[in-house]
Amino acid sequence: MSTVKRSDVTLQETWNLQDLFTTEEAYTAAIADLKAIVDEAATSLAGIITDADGAIKAIEATEKIREKMIPIGTYANLAISVEQTNTENQLRSAGFGSLAAAIATKLSFVTSDLLALDEAVLKEAQNVKPEYKNFIDKLLVQKPHQLHPQAEKALAAFGATFNAPYELYNTTKLVDMQFPNFEVDGESYPMSYNLFEGDWELETDTEKRRAAFDAFSSKLRDYQHTTAKTYNTHIQMEKTEADLRGYESIFDSLLQDQEVDRTMYDRQIDLITSELAPHMRRYAKLIQKSHNLDSMTFADLKISLDPTYEPKITIEESRKYMKDGLAIMGEDYAYMLDRSFDERWIDFAQNAGKSTGAFCSSPYGVHPYILISWTSRMNEVFVLAHELGHAGHFYLANDAQNIFNARSSLYFIEAPSTMNEMLMANYLLKNSTDARFKRWVISTIISRTYYHNFVTHLLEAAYQRKVYEIVDTGGTVNAPKLNELKREVLEAFWGDTVEINEGAELTWMRQPHYYMGLYPYTYSAGLTISTQVYRRISSGDESAVADWIEVLKAGGTKTPLELAQLAGVDISTEQPLHDTIAFIGELITQLEELTAEIETKI
Incomplete structure (x- = not known):
């Protein structure tokens, strides 16, 4: 590293x-x-x-x-x-x-x-x-x-x-915040934002992983007050503008552009928090058992269920996975995938000062650009498929619509990206009969697709709602308060299954989405839609893919409710969300059964 x-x-x-x-x-x-x-x-x-x-x-x-x-x-x-x-x-x-x-x-x-x-x-x-x-x-x-x-x-x-608070946040995080090396058993290891989130957080050596978490959290803690002040400035400006414009609440102001009401926003957070928690606690216990951990801590939640079954993968090999796994989307989509590699739409490099995570930018009139920091881990196939889902969405929408009509609501924006993750998983499962490989694929769906979008971002949304409720009634927040709110959300979701160790409360500092309105909850909203469409496709519904392509081309000409309806999903009710949570529960049950099967053969 x-x-x-x-x-x-x-x-x-x-x-x-x-x-x-x-x-x-x-x-x-x-x-x-x-x-x-x-x-x-x-x-x-x-x-x-x-x-x-x-x-x-x-x-x-x-x-x-x-x-x-x-x-x-x-x-x-x-x-x-x-x-x-x-x-x-x-x-x-x-x-x-x-x-x-x-x-x-x-x-x-x-x-x-x-x-x-x-x-x-x-x-x-x-x-x-x-x-x-x-x-x-x-x-x-x-x-x-x-x-x-x-x-x-x-x-x-x-x-x-x-825009200054967001710029200050990034400057603090990616310019001023310099991480020293950390030591384990006398050996020194490098640390940076991208190294932690791309490698150390997934490290299978428990001593190294937990030491990396402590070292990373220690540096975050040094900047917590500056970051909290920056964030409070941002949300106070949002509140001031909402009041000036006569909105009843900051939520109404921020949800207007998403073309959804407060009911759909609250439902997404409340239902998942209550119904998904028992399933994810089962998953946490399975990780603890598989790794023989004395205790399950927050620092252990991102590790692979079976790390010995996650091969390394080159960038060129990832291209073949994209083409094969997403072939069901048709020739035009496949052409877009080829162009993305041939014409260098994707930034794979890991370098100092590079933004963390991954994103897709889709400028109208040009072509999409994807940022990712390639670690050669197999789970990067899902990250890349996710971002190419955004690229494919706007590749089609920008071509079919004028500049005013191309961009869909933020509520829907994560549906095409998470759809690609599901299609990739389906392809991998269909092309193997090996129990360990199947377990790896399903565990990656849980740890990457659903944990990231339905848990990480959803808990961010639950935390963000608490923050906005304080600000909406005239209050302010600082670092101790933000730490307290984040810890409350984590403890409520994980119960006594996961130890929320010191440093976990600082994860609010890691997410740039807080400077983008009510963004975090839309990941689970998009994944709810894509899960239900994926189930249509995987069940053999021949019209499902054609319907989905038309949805992507529609861009922003329809509301999220209408786009989902065109794809055969009725999000005016709670049922798609209940069905999606049940689907996650079924996947975790499969993991438990595959693990038991594998262990009996050892």
């Missing part, structure tokens, strides 16, 4: 940002072009947004500006995400933030003028230009919460400032 400089990694393991801009000069020229278009729009649209024709001209100008702006922002964000410590990247990212705020300020009158129109005028514009229906529908939802034009302009001017 080592952490190398970005300049020392293999080119083929990095993504090709030249598909966005061939040179830095081209990037600078694009900014100049964008500024000219914005200036032209600011002049030509002033005073003309008074009827349907003026509204259409304003929306057309907005569309053109967004199409120009997205690759610029993507270039700045992707460059810094792989090397946060690079001064040039830092300045470029900050520069784009200032540019975006300046543009929003200059054009804030456009939205204000559109929302000042009677609803009938906006409806008329929809009839003339049906492709703008989605954009106008979202405007109409926003209409009751629009402020005076001068207030909107002032808020727009603070755009870069409002």
Whole structure:
């Protein structure tokens, strides 16, 4: 294990940002072009947004500006995400933030003028230009919460400032927070964010794993107060804006864009917390028994059930798994997979200053980009399949829809990604009769797909809800309070099955999703939908894949409820969630039975 400089990694393991801009000069020229278009729009649209024709001209100008702006922002964000410590990247990212705020300020009158129109005028514009229906529908939802034009302009001017907490969080985490080596039995081992989350957290040697957890937590603890202050600043700004705009609560404000109500949000958290906990406690006991652990601690929850049956895998071998495992999605999807490897859409490298975890960015008009830190562990097949699920979604949606219609609700966004994990697991299970391999696959579905999305992110959501409830009633939070809330959530879910050892309460510091609204709970929401669609596919329903492809192409033209319905799932009721939790329970039962079968043969 080592952490190398970005300049020392293999080119083929990095993504090709030249598909966005061939040179830095081209990037600078694009900014100049964008500024000219914005200036032209600011002049030509002033005073003309008074009827349907003026509204259409304003929306057309907005569309053109967004199409120009997205690759610029993507270039700045992707460059810094792989090397946060690079001064040039830092300045470029900050520069784009200032540019975006300046543009929003200059054009804030456009939205204000559109929302000042009677609803009938906006409806008329929809009839003339049906492709703008989605954009106008979202405007109409926003209409009751629009402020005076001068207030909107002032808020727009603070755009870069409002993004500051997230930027401070990343700077603290990936630039300032330097981890010293840790020692076990006199031997020294390297530590970093990516090394801990990609390797040490999964380490099968109990002494090393727990020592790594303690060392990692110790460094987090050094920065807990700064990180808590940063987070409190972020949520206080969200609360202030929600109040200014007249929302009843911060939850209503944040859920509006997701096109779901508080009932669906609360149901996801409450049902999983209560019904899934007994199943996951069985899984924790199975890990403890398989590893012969004296006690089961929070630091042990990510380890493989059978670590001797997790082969190493190369990047090129992962490509074959993607092609074979996702072949059911059709030729167009397979072509996208080939392009992602051939054209370097994926950044595999492990280097200092690189963002943790994995993500997919899908700039409209270009192609998706995927960030992952490749560890050569077999479970990376599931991580890569997950991110390629996002890529495939927007590859299809961006091609089928205009820029206003391409992006689906955050509530649905994790369904295509988790679907790919399920398809990959199904492929692996079908191609082996070996009990140990089957146990490895099923345990990976539990530990990677369901633990990560249905437990880790769900418990983050339960914690986040507690934080927002405090803020919504006028309170504030600090590090001791956040630690207390996180520990409460963990202890309630795991009961006396898992020891919530010191340091576990600091895991709230590790998640950037808290700076992205009510994001964490959407993982379980998306996985609920994808599990039910996967069950349709695996049962032999011949129309299931075709339906799913149409759902992906629909992008944001339908609500999450409508998208799920198109895929054959009714999320207006609790039943899909009950069924999904029961499915997880069945998988854990299979693990218990396979383990008993294997042990009798030893």
